[in-house]
Amino acid sequence: MATPLSPAVSAAAAQAAAAEFAANGHVRVEPALPAAGADALHRWLDGEAPFSRVLNQGDKVWDLDPAQRAALDPQAQVALLDAVHGQARDGFQFLFDSLRVSDDAAARAARNWPVDQLVSAFNTPPWLDLFRALTGEPAITMVDGQATRYLPGHFLTGHDDNVAGKNRVAAYVLNLTPRWRVEWGGLLMFHDGAGDVHRALAPRHNALHLFSVPQAHSVSLVAPFAGAPRLAITGWLRR
Numbered sequence: 001m002a003t004p005l006s007p008a009v010s011a012a013a014a015q016a017a018a019a020e021f022a023a024n025g026h027v028r029v030e031p032a033l034p035a036a037g038a039d040a041l042h043r044w045l046d047g048e049a050p051f052s053r054v055l056n057q058g059d060k061v062w063d064l065d066p067a068q069r070a071a072l073d074p075q076a077q078v079a080l081l082d083a084v085h086g087q088a089r090d091g092f093q094f095l096f097d098s099l100r101v102s103d104d105a106a107a108r109a110a111r112n113w114p115v116d117q118l119v120s121a122f123n124t125p126p127w128l129d130l131f132r133a134l135t136g137e138p139a140i141t142m143v144d145g146q147a148t149r150y151l152p153g154h155f156l157t158g159h160d161d162n163v164a165g166k167n168r169v170a171a172y173v174l175n176l177t178p179r180w181r182v183e184w185g186g187l188l189m190f191h192d193g194a195g196d197v198h199r200a201l202a203p204r205h206n207a208l209h210l211f212s213v214p215q216a217h218s219v220s221l222v223a224p225f226a227g228a229p230r231l232a233i234t235g236w237l238r239r
Contacts, residue, residue: 021135055095
């Protein structure tokens with residue numbers, strides 16, 4: 001029986017998407033979920049989800065909850081942002097909000113937030129079979145995930161997701177932002193070997209973006225005049 005977190009991808013759409021993924025290494029599939037499920041996830045992410053601010057300094061990742069951010073005096077906040085921008089100028093840097101999800105099924109069931117429910121659904125046969133069909137990789141055995149929120153000034157510089165030992169086949173981004181203008185930024189951008197962007201995707205609501213790992217990509221800066229947060233659930237399909 002279909003549920004709000006069941007795949008909403010028809011057999012014909014899945015077949016066409018698999019062909020596109022095989023040819024290009026990335027594909028956008030929509031709708032990913034029944035409308036009621038996508039809308040419920042958006043409402044929770046936009047209202048109740050307890051996001052933390054995440055950023056990196058080299059290989060170290062900082063995870064600041066709202067109380068920790070509030071404890072920073074204005075001078076410290078400016079200094080932190082200056083350091084982030086300085087590293088972003090020539091290196092790998094990210095700044096956005098995240099809500100992490102456990103890889104352990106029992107921990108997800110115990111917390112049982114909507115994002116936990118979705119990642120658990122991704123690890124059931126209907127979704128795993130769909131992911132295997134879309135990517136052409138029968139060895140996919142698990143899906144991890146996190147919720148993300150990009151506010152004005154947030155970004156993710158270029159990288160390829162290839163981390164030793166993670167066994168990542170492909171990355172996914174399930175966008176859950178009902179209204180977005182391309183001028184607001186926050187675009188998922190794919191880079192070519194010459195340093196150009198050969199495809200840029202806006203965060204369309206209830207659209208699932210899959211792309212092979214490794215593949216150079218980034219998320220463009222969200223503009224200061226963006227009219228909504230860029231909300232998504234992201235992660236990797238792993239062997």
